[in-house]
Amino acid sequence: MKTVRVVAAIIKNNGKIFATQRGYGEFKDGWEFPGGKIEVGETPQEALVREIREELDAEIAVGELLDTVEYDYPAFHLSMDCFWCEVVSGNLVLKEHEAARWLGKDELGSVEWLPADLGLVEKIEAEL
Ligand SMILES: Nc1nc2c([nH]c(=O)n2[C@H]2C[C@H](O)[C@@H](COP(=O)(O)OP(=O)(O)OP(=O)(O)O)O2)c(=O)[nH]1
Numbered sequence: 001m002k003t004v005r006v007v008a009a010i011i012k013n014n015g016k017i018f019a020t021q022r023g024y025g026e027f028k029d030g031w032e033f034p035g036g037k038i039e040v041g042e043t044p045q046e047a048l049v050r051e052i053r054e055e056l057d058a059e060i061a062v063g064e065l066l067d068t069v070e071y072d073y074p075a076f077h078l079s080m081d082c083f084w085c086e087v088v089s090g091n092l093v094l095k096e097h098e099a100a101r102w103l104g105k106d107e108l109g110s111v112e113w114l115p116a117d118l119g120l121v122e123k124i125e126a127e128l
């Protein structure tokens with residue numbers, strides 16, 4: 001099976017996490033952490049800065065790696081590095097997503113996360 005290497009931003013502010021709802025494609029309407037596929041020649045951190053510019057029109061500071069999610073979808077293996085991040089500038093404009101919410105510790109279970117994200121969400125909950 002092919003492996004898809006992805007980076008995701010766990011954007012935190014005031015104890016809340018920024019969750020986004022996918023606006024197109026196979027996983028449309030599923031909730032995720034913004035980010036995307038690492039391109040050839042990029043470090044994971046560089047890819048994440050680029051993806052957040054593209055998807056949210058914002059500049060972030062990439063902090064520590066929280067987890068690397070390994071998950072088998074029917075059509076591919078997902079390997080996703082998930083970093084704690086903070087917004088440095090910009091207003092988080094939804095360029096590709098259909099919705100977004102800031103979720104506190106007790107609200108993390110209130111959206112329909114993509115299947116690969118469930119373990120990660122528990123880990124975030126434990127650390128918030
Ligand atoms: N960004 C992101 N992708 C996730 C998460 N969970 C999860 O299973 N995925 C999957 C969905 C996609 O198959 C893949 C990442 O794709 P993506 O659609 O964000 O990639 P991208 O931004 O580069 O978009 P595209 O140009 O390929 O359409 O990882 C998550 O929390 N965040």
Ligand SMILES: [Mg+2]
Nearest residue numbers: 034035036037
């Ligand atoms: Mg994306």
